[in-house]
Amino acid sequence: MLNVQKYLTGHLGVLVSNRAWRALCKNKPHYRLKQLAKANANANLNLFFFTVNTVDKKKKLIKGYYFDFTDNSWKTAIFSYPATIYRRGGVCKKERKSYRTFVRQCNKKKTLFLNPSSLGNWDIYNYFSSVKPLKPYLLQTILYEDPEDLFYMMKKHKTIYLKGVTGRKGQNVVRVERLPDNQYQCKYYDHTKRKVHLLRYKKLDQIVPFIDKFYKGKKFMVQEAIDLLEVNHRRVDLRAELQRNKIGEIEISGVSARKSKKDSPITIHANAFPLDELFDLKKLSSEEKFKMKQQIENFLYTVYKKTEDKYGQFVEIGIDFALTKDFQIKFIECNSQSAKVSLLKAHGKNTLNKAMLNIVLYAKYLLAEKAGVERKGKLTLVRKEDGVVNI
Ligand SMILES: Nc1ncnc2c1ncn2[C@@H]1O[C@H](COP(=O)(O)OP(=O)(O)O)[C@@H](O)[C@H]1O
Numbered sequence: 001m002l003n004v005q006k007y008l009t010g011h012l013g014v015l016v017s018n019r020a021w022r023a024l025c026k027n028k029p030h031y032r033l034k035q036l037a038k039a040n041a042n043a044n045l046n047l048f049f050f051t052v053n054t055v056d057k058k059k060k061l062i063k064g065y066y067f068d069f070t071d072n073s074w075k076t077a078i079f080s081y082p083a084t085i086y087r088r089g090g091v092c093k094k095e096r097k098s099y100r101t102f103v104r105q106c107n108k109k110k111t112l113f114l115n116p117s118s119l120g121n122w123d124i125y126n127y128f129s130s131v132k133p134l135k136p137y138l139l140q141t142i143l144y145e146d147p148e149d150l151f152y153m154m155k156k157h158k159t160i161y162l163k164g165v166t167g168r169k170g171q172n173v174v175r176v177e178r179l180p181d182n183q184y185q186c187k188y189y190d191h192t193k194r195k196v197h198l199l200r201y202k203k204l205d206q207i208v209p210f211i212d213k214f215y216k217g218k219k220f221m222v223q224e225a226i227d228l229l230e231v232n233h234r235r236v237d238l239r240a241e242l243q244r245n246k247i248g249e250i251e252i253s254g255v256s257a258r259k260s261k262k263d264s265p266i267t268i269h270a271n272a273f274p275l276d277e278l279f280d281l282k283k284l285s286s287e288e289k290f291k292m293k294q295q296i297e298n299f300l301y302t303v304y305k306k307t308e309d310k311y312g313q314f315v316e317i318g319i320d321f322a323l324t325k326d327f328q329i330k331f332i333e334c335n336s337q338s339a340k341v342s343l344l345k346a347h348g349k350n351t352l353n354k355a356m357l358n359i360v361l362y363a364k365y366l367l368a369e370k371a372g373v374e375r376k377g378k379l380t381l382v383r384k385e386d387g388v389v390n391i
């Protein structure tokens with residue numbers, strides 16, 4: 001497999017999906033990956049892109065693509081295992097075992113993972129429910145075990161959301177609503193057909209076979225619905241991108257409002273605009289805006305720090321949340337591998353590029369910090385050997 005004879009010492013390896021890799025092979029990398037590679041012009045790291053399949057675990061070498069700034073082209077090379085890894089792509093089921101072996105090898109070498117863990121929907125919700133400062137932002141959420149759980153939640157709430165414990169892009173999300181005529185309605189967004197599906201049932205227990213078929217034995221949770229803020233009769237929720245910067249501090253790269261398509265149960269695949277614009281549309285006074293922003297910032301930093309307390313330090317976390325019609329903040333989910341789609345849509349290329357720059361500069365900061373610690377370790381060792389301390 002490894003036929004390129006050029007050896008390089010890798011500093012920042014970016015793990016991408018097979019699809020992203022194929023695009024690189026065709027010399028058509030995804031726009032956002034290209035921007036990440038270009039951001040490196042300011043950091044000068046040895047940055048390359050790879051997939052699980054391009055890792056030679058026996059030789060501990062990786063075939064990767066890098067962007068050559070001397071002639072502005074993509075090239076392949078063979079890299080040693082990188083000192084830092086940024087995960088930007090899913091690992092599919094049949095590659096999971098191979099990926100785990102690779103991670104074990106990396107851990108032995110003390111590789112720094114910029115986003116060290118995935119943040120599963122239920123894992124996070126379950127953990128946050130024990131974190132006091134986060135309680136006001138949480139929705140009632142239970143893990144589905146049997147139909148009784150559904151009946152119980154439907155009795156308490158007029159509308160609920162069923163959500164896979166993992167999954168993305170709203171693929172595992174179903175909205176269940178009790179209608180005024182006491183019938184029940186299920187709504188979900190079909191990805192392959194790109195349309196909203198609507199199902200009606202006279203009785204609640206009639207929904208169960210549909211749910212069984214939808215989740216195919218996969219675990220999911222039942223959550224009370226947020227009474228989402230609306231703009232022109234479209235539901236709106238929010239996505240915040242928080243990142244660590246070049247000196248390791250957490251900062252907010254952008255908060256975007258996402259407006260759903262007509263009748264859609266999810267707000268993804270829709271248009272996005274800055275938070276300020278949402279406040280203007282809702283006609284908030286400047287005082288209200290200021291107060292709301294402070295509350296949101298406080299909420300976001302708390303989510304970030306509490307997540308890190310359990311899962312380790314992250315270069316960035318994409319936080320999904322919402323405002324209710326009476327402007328209460330509600331937490332939806334955390335994303336450890338944010339694609340930053342809404343950030344680009346709402347805040348433009350410059351903001352996206354700054355976010356990409358944060359990733360490489362933070363990797364650089366970590367490497368410098370690690371080198372510093374190692375140097376310091378050596379110095380104290382020398383001192384002891386010198387016997388200076390004992391004289
Ligand atoms: N409890 C809820 N109430 C209202 N809308 C919700 C709720 N949970 C999820 N949604 C909607 O569904 C979308 C997808 O849910 P999310 O939990 O973020 O799953 P995914 O991992 O698929 O992105 C959210 O962005 C939001 O628009």
Ligand SMILES: [Mg+2]
Nearest residue numbers: 169170320333
């Ligand atoms: Mg989401």
